Amino acid sequence: MLSEEDFDLFRQFRVKAMGDMLRSMVDDPAFDGLTFEEKVKMMLDAELSARRDRKVSKLVRQARFKQPGACIEDVIYLPERTLNKDRLARYAQCDWVQGCEVMVIISKTGGGKSYLCQALGNAACRRLIATRYTRLADICDDLNRARAAQDGSYFEKMDAYKEVELLIIDDFMTTPIATQNAVDLFEIMEAREGRRGTIIASQLEPNEWYLRIEGELMADSILNRIATGARYIDLEGPNMRQYLAKTDKES
Known part of the structure; x- marks a missing residue:
C-alpha cells in the first residue's frame, strides 16, 4: 500500500506528473485491467507531456x-x-x-x-x-x-x-x-x-x-x-x- 510519503517522493524526485498518474490509477478501478507495462507507459507519457508543457511555458515567458x-x-x-x-x-x-x-x-x-x-x-x-x-x-x-x-x-x-x-x-x-x-x-x-x-x-x-x-x-x-x-x-x-x-x- 502506497502512503502519502511514497507519493511525495515523486515530487522530491521531480517526476510529479508520474506520481499524479499513479495516484489516479490507484484510486480509479477503471485502470485495474491494464497490464503493468501499460501503466508504466501511461506514467511516462504523463511525465513527458508535463515536462514539455513546462518547457513551452518557459519559452513563451522568454519570448x-x-x-x-x-x-x-x-x-x-x-x-x-x-x-x-x-x-x-x-x-x-x-x-x-x-x-x-x-x-x-x-x-x-x-x-x-x-x-x-x-x-x-x-x-x-x-x-x-x-x-x-x-x-x-x-x-x-x-x-x-x-x-x-x-x-x-x-x-x-x-x-x-x-x-x-x-x-x-x-x-x-x-x-x-x-x-x-x-x-x-x-x-x-x-x-x-x-x-x-x-x-x-x-x-x-x-x-x-x-x-x-x-x-x-x-x-x-x-x-x-x-x-x-x-x-x-x-x-x-x-x-x-x-x-x-x-x-x-x-x-
Missing part, C-alpha cells in the same frame, strides 16, 4: 510577448481580411522557421499584424523553438543604452538578437532610425540571413522603408536581406480593435 495568449486557433477569418486559414495553418507548422526564412506581415493600423505575428511566435514556442518578440524602436533603445554603458553588454545584446531561433520585429520602420541604429539592424539581419527565422511586422510596404533609413547604401543593404525572397502576408479588412470592441459590446 516577452505583449499578448502571450495570442494563438493561431483564435485568429479571426473575416472574408475581407484576405487571410487564408490553410496557409496560416501551414505557417504554424514552422517549417519556414527551420528553413531560416523571413516572413513579412503588412497591415494598416489596427489590422491585426501584431496579434498575428505573436500567434505565429506562440506556435513556434509550442514546437520548442526559442523566440523573441520585440519592436524595432525597443531594439534601438536597448542597443543604444548598452552602447552608452560601455560595459560589454552591447555585444551580449547583439548576439542575443542575432542568434535567437525566431526573432519577431514588430512596428518595423514606424519611425525613422538613425545611422548607427541602421548599422545595428544591418548587422543583425546579416547575421540571421540564411541562419535563423525572422518575422517583420509593419504598417508600411517595403518600398516605403527606404524613407525611414538614413543612408541609401545602408537602406539597400538592410532591405535586400529582408524583402528579397521573403514570404508575405498582406492583411486587409477592418480595424480589428474596433471590430472586437463592437463584438464584445454586442455580446
Whole structure:
C-alpha cells in the first residue's frame, strides 16, 4: 500500500506528473485491467507531456510577448481580411522557421499584424523553438543604452538578437532610425540571413522603408536581406480593435 510519503517522493524526485498518474490509477478501478507495462507507459507519457508543457511555458515567458495568449486557433477569418486559414495553418507548422526564412506581415493600423505575428511566435514556442518578440524602436533603445554603458553588454545584446531561433520585429520602420541604429539592424539581419527565422511586422510596404533609413547604401543593404525572397502576408479588412470592441459590446 502506497502512503502519502511514497507519493511525495515523486515530487522530491521531480517526476510529479508520474506520481499524479499513479495516484489516479490507484484510486480509479477503471485502470485495474491494464497490464503493468501499460501503466508504466501511461506514467511516462504523463511525465513527458508535463515536462514539455513546462518547457513551452518557459519559452513563451522568454519570448516577452505583449499578448502571450495570442494563438493561431483564435485568429479571426473575416472574408475581407484576405487571410487564408490553410496557409496560416501551414505557417504554424514552422517549417519556414527551420528553413531560416523571413516572413513579412503588412497591415494598416489596427489590422491585426501584431496579434498575428505573436500567434505565429506562440506556435513556434509550442514546437520548442526559442523566440523573441520585440519592436524595432525597443531594439534601438536597448542597443543604444548598452552602447552608452560601455560595459560589454552591447555585444551580449547583439548576439542575443542575432542568434535567437525566431526573432519577431514588430512596428518595423514606424519611425525613422538613425545611422548607427541602421548599422545595428544591418548587422543583425546579416547575421540571421540564411541562419535563423525572422518575422517583420509593419504598417508600411517595403518600398516605403527606404524613407525611414538614413543612408541609401545602408537602406539597400538592410532591405535586400529582408524583402528579397521573403514570404508575405498582406492583411486587409477592418480595424480589428474596433471590430472586437463592437463584438464584445454586442455580446
